[in-house]
Amino acid sequence: MKICVAVHGVDDGGIWEAAEVDLLDAQIMTIDRPATMLDERRIRRARNRVMAARRALTNRTGAVQSGGAA
Template sequence: MSHIVTVQEAVTAFADFIEPTDAELDAIEQEMPVILADVDLLDAQIITLDRAPTELDTRRLRRARRRALAARVELANRTAGATLPAGGAA
């Protein structure tokens, strides 16, 4: 019979290193508009799961999709401008 040994000491020894770095927190902060727009889109989709979508639901979904797409485009443009030298276009 083999014994199962806990590895809590090995895991908690690195607990200080588990926290996100400042760079990771900055990246999350930059992506927050996209995350929130995706949450709004999911909310609109969840509303229509158990019933036929009404005209209001359809408009809500369309607006949420547009907001999510706009947030992604803005993030892509912002990150592309930050990675190119002098913010120029390629």
């Protein structure tokens, strides 16, 4: 089951939403049972994808704003 997570006012092409959904899915799977080594790896990979999406979004936003006035 996939859950849609949206960040309002930000058009990031779905990278952020996909990473957040993967992380949320991985965390939900471990609610009712102890996390196995495979679950821990899945959560770690999903968390890394979230951080990469945040970096990409921040870098893209910073590049747009770096024009500056003369």
